[in-house]
Amino acid sequence: MELQPRTDRRIVIITHNDLDGAAAAASYLRIVGVKPQDAVVLFAEPYNVDQVIDRLTPYLEPHTTVAFMDIGFNSQSTPRAIDRLRSAAVKDLEVEWYDHHVWAEEDVNAVQKLGARLFVDRSTCGAGVVIRYASKLYGVEVDDFMNRLEKAVCAADLWRWDDPLAPKLFRASTSPPDTRNGQWKEKLVEKFFNGVLWDDELQARLEGYLKEELANSSAELKNSYSASSNGCVIASVVRDSDLPSDSILGSMLVSRAHANAAALIKRKGFRRVSLSLRSRGGANVQVIARRLGGGGHPRASGASIILPLHVALLGMISRKYIAKYVSQRLLEVAMATGACKSTADAGGQGNSM
Numbered sequence: 001m002e003l004q005p006r007t008d009r010r011i012v013i014i015t016h017n018d019l020d021g022a023a024a025a026a027s028y029l030r031i032v033g034v035k036p037q038d039a040v041v042l043f044a045e046p047y048n049v050d051q052v053i054d055r056l057t058p059y060l061e062p063h064t065t066v067a068f069m070d071i072g073f074n075s076q077s078t079p080r081a082i083d084r085l086r087s088a089a090v091k092d093l094e095v096e097w098y099d100h101h102v103w104a105e106e107d108v109n110a111v112q113k114l115g116a117r118l119f120v121d122r123s124t125c126g127a128g129v130v131i132r133y134a135s136k137l138y139g140v141e142v143d144d145f146m147n148r149l150e151k152a153v154c155a156a157d158l159w160r161w162d163d164p165l166a167p168k169l170f171r172a173s174t175s176p177p178d179t180r181n182g183q184w185k186e187k188l189v190e191k192f193f194n195g196v197l198w199d200d201e202l203q204a205r206l207e208g209y210l211k212e213e214l215a216n217s218s219a220e221l222k223n224s225y226s227a228s229s230n231g232c233v234i235a236s237v238v239r240d241s242d243l244p245s246d247s248i249l250g251s252m253l254v255s256r257a258h259a260n261a262a263a264l265i266k267r268k269g270f271r272r273v274s275l276s277l278r279s280r281g282g283a284n285v286q287v288i289a290r291r292l293g294g295g296g297h298p299r300a301s302g303a304s305i306i307l308p309l310h311v312a313l314l315g316m317i318s319r320k321y322i323a324k325y326v327s328q329r330l331l332e333v334a335m336a337t338g339a340c341k342s343t344a345d346a347g348g349q350g351n352s353m
Contacts, residue, residue, distance in 0.1 A: 005033040006138045009065045009094070010040075014052055016070035016126060017043040019173035020157040022185045023127035024069035024098065026192030027146055031134045036190050043185055046072050046295055047274075047304055050080035057084055062091040070126025072101030072295040073111070082114050096137075098129040101297050102286050122297070125154035145195045152197065159247070159280065159299050165198065171213070172206040174245055213244040217252060225323035226257040227331045232283070232340035235259040236327040238273075238319035239266050247300065250278030260340045261285050263326050268304065271312045275326065277301045287339040288330055305329070 011034050015021035025041050044052045049071055060066075066085065085095060095116035103120050111118050119133040128150045135142050155166035175184035191199070226235035235257035237249070244252075246264040253262040260282035266274045275292070277285035278300055285301045294303025307315070307325065314321035334340050 006140060007032050007034070007065070009063050010061050011038075012040040012042070012056065012060070012064055012066045014042050014044050014049065014056075014066065014068050014071065017045055017181070017185065018070070018157070019170060019188070020126040020153055021070045022173065022188040023125075023149055023153040023192055024130045026189045027127050027130045027149065028067060028069065028098075028134050029189070029193050030143075030146065031130070031138050031140045036186070036193055041186065041189055043182055044071060046074040046302070047077050049074065050077040050084065053081040053084045057088045057090075060088055060090045060093065064090060064092075065094045065096060068095070068097040068099070069130055070099060071097075072099055072297075073103055073107035074295055075290075075293050078107070079110060082110060086114055096134075098126065098133060100124055100126050100129050101295055102290075124150070125157040127153045127157075145197070149192060149197060157300075168198070168206055169202075170245070170247070171209040172202040174205075174209055174243065176205055176208060177212075209243065213248065216241050216243050217249060220249060221252060221256060223319050223323065224253055224257065225320055225327050226259055227324070227327035229331055229335060232331060232334055233257060233259040234261055234263065234283075234327045234331045234334060236263040236265055236323040236330070238315075238322050239264055246276035247278055250276065251280065254278065254280055254282070261288070261330070261334070263330055265322060265326055267315075267322075271307045271309065272304060273307060273322065273326070274304045275302060275330075277303070277330075283334060283340045285339070287337045288333050291333050291337055 011032060013025045013028060015025045021043060029036055029039060042052050095114055097111055097116050097118045099120050100122055108118060119129055121129045121132065131142055131146050131150050152163045152165040152169055155161055155163035156170040161167060173188060175181040220237055220239060224235055224237040226233055235253050237253060250262040250264055261277060261279040264276040268274050277289055279285045284298045286296050286298050289296050289301035289303040292303035292305055294301060296302055307322065311321055311325045
């Protein structure tokens, strides 16, 4: 695919490690006319973006643009990442940030102090923010493929499911068991960059995923636990596998437990666990995640917590002890913040900051 280069700068992209992040990166590269092999594309989560910057800064070259995509503000990692970039001794370093998650005013100010161009639009997905605002920034007309890509990816990422390709892309974007996740996401970026929305390789991955999803989901749901108070129900489960995805298993758990929200728990050490929070509108999980130092948007957010020592020890005997603790902890936060009452998944107006 031949595109007219719109910049002679070195392009470094730090994007979310999911379908939306891959689509955002590919869209940006199409807009600036830089091939994936001529750019650096790194996948990250909001909670570890500072670690990515630490690995990156020694190799930054003069006249570089660092573009963050589909990465929300994390109260712990984002300030550290900003400090690293601010102190980087790189001539003519530019920073762009495209996101669709919830940003507090102080978060916006912190990023803008870096001199970054910040674009936040909650009415679309991360790829949509890139397509809408990077195209204006670089004076590029959005083509039919990018419009089609935005529609399919946003339908999956925002849980609207109003596009027939959305559930297929959502599942197929998960890496095959014999492929490194980052390598598969890089392949997705290349496909989308070249105008490929679906092909035989993605179809084969979809078929493999569906087999794994069916085999794993029933086994994992057996170890779930739910806690309730005043009509608010939080269900949790400790995960052993990456399949089905957190979003799909979370939807199953919400239905099975008649829950306002679900927490998918993964152990990141003896006491630290990561939480993927999912809701279908019964709770604003972004409010819960933010109270725990994480973030996201009303129906899909993430955070991490440290388990009490006794819970971590009991968790070695049965994972249900961990699920019970997390459900009760999140229920307390939900009740304290009114999250179960904040069910409106407000889109918000686009804005350039």
